[in-house]
Amino acid sequence: MNKTALIYHDDYLKHSTGAYHPESSERLVSIMKLLQQTGIIEELTRLTPEKCSREDLLRAHTKQHVEYLKELSSKGGGPIDADTYCNGDTYDIARLAVGGEILAGKHVIEKKTDNAFVLVRPPGHHATKNTAMGFCYLNNVAVMVKYLQENHGVKKVCIFDWDVHAANGTEEIFYNDSTVLVISIHQDPKTIFPGTGFIDEAGEGCGEGYTINIPVPPHTGDADYMYLMNNFILERIEAYNPDFMVISAGYDSHMLDPIGSLQLTEKAYCNMTSSLRNLAEKVCNGRLVVELEGGYNLNAIATSTHVTLKTMLGLEPEIQVNGETNKTITELTQKLTKKFNDLW
Numbered sequence: 001m002n003k004t005a006l007i008y009h010d011d012y013l014k015h016s017t018g019a020y021h022p023e024s025s026e027r028l029v030s031i032m033k034l035l036q037q038t039g040i041i042e043e044l045t046r047l048t049p050e051k052c053s054r055e056d057l058l059r060a061h062t063k064q065h066v067e068y069l070k071e072l073s074s075k076g077g078g079p080i081d082a083d084t085y086c087n088g089d090t091y092d093i094a095r096l097a098v099g100g101e102i103l104a105g106k107h108v109i110e111k112k113t114d115n116a117f118v119l120v121r122p123p124g125h126h127a128t129k130n131t132a133m134g135f136c137y138l139n140n141v142a143v144m145v146k147y148l149q150e151n152h153g154v155k156k157v158c159i160f161d162w163d164v165h166a167a168n169g170t171e172e173i174f175y176n177d178s179t180v181l182v183i184s185i186h187q188d189p190k191t192i193f194p195g196t197g198f199i200d201e202a203g204e205g206c207g208e209g210y211t212i213n214i215p216v217p218p219h220t221g222d223a224d225y226m227y228l229m230n231n232f233i234l235e236r237i238e239a240y241n242p243d244f245m246v247i248s249a250g251y252d253s254h255m256l257d258p259i260g261s262l263q264l265t266e267k268a269y270c271n272m273t274s275s276l277r278n279l280a281e282k283v284c285n286g287r288l289v290v291e292l293e294g295g296y297n298l299n300a301i302a303t304s305t306h307v308t309l310k311t312m313l314g315l316e317p318e319i320q321v322n323g324e325t326n327k328t329i330t331e332l333t334q335k336l337t338k339k340f341n342d343l344w
């Protein structure tokens with residue numbers, strides 16, 4: 001059995017997005033309840049994070065953005081956009097979320113744990129260098145990656161994002177950077193927020209080819225995801241040969257999610273985690289951090305997090321995924337393979 005750390009803080013419940021907002025504290029309450037009921041919490045190493053420093057944030061965000069959030073929070077908050085609301089606690093809790101991510105990265109790199117799951121809110125993958133959007137304020141994953149590169153000699157990182165929405169913030173931060181491979185598989189952005197994340201958005205300058213967007217049509221399911229994993233994604237990550245791997249785990253790609261229109265089940269999360277954990281063992285001594293992004297069905301987010309953790313511990317065998325692969329997906333795989341084989 002692996003040693004898996006769980007990073008969580010009760011203060012993550014304090015960030016309020018307003019009544020009836022899908023990104024509510026109930027999400028974490030529901031997950032923690034299931035982890036306790038199933039007893040899996042006893043198998044995990046619990047870690048309590050602290051807020052990250054301003055210096056940590058400035059590696060991934062502009063000074064202007066950090067000051068803006070700090071000031072808005074100190075005034076008691078206010079709306080940032082139609083979906084993204086800041087309250088008096090938001091700046092501090094967002095820094096505590098980033099702090100959780102950094103703590104996970106440090107523990108994994110220092111071999112205090114085999115891998116780690118960061119159970120946080122607010123999520124981070126839509127936050128760009130200079131903008132809070134899509135329920136995200138600070139880019140948790142990006143700040144951790146920059147921290148590890150600066151302080152722990154980590155050179156190449158792969159971030160794999162399976163949230164239903166494209167990881168536009170994470171992509172923007174590393175768009176000109178070949179030291180971080182960002183792969184985002186998501187629902188076709190013509191049909192969902194944030195409206196970016198097409199195949200041709202593939203990085204710029206020395207980062208060209210190191211942003212990989214995989215947009216899939218609504219109703220894509222487990223068999224299609226596993227086909228893409230086994231015929232494109234895993235071999236691409238192995239060829240990149242990262243020394244650290246991160247999963248941005250958004251469970252709004254689950255079939256029950258009220259926002260997304262994909263058809264994934266717990267089987268896909270189990271198999272993707274298992275494949276990526278095995279690959280991490282092969283290429284980077286198992287170094288793997290998984291972080292919660294979206295996911296808005298309170299039951300699905302709990303059962304999906306549970307299966308991910310069980311797989312990280314090595315307690316869940318891969319589950320057979322049945323079903324035909326859609327022709328759109330086989331064609332998409334061919335297109336992606338050709339494009340990225342030509343680039344690197």
Ligand SMILES: [Zn+2]
Binds near residue numbers: 165250295
């Ligand atoms: Zn999402």
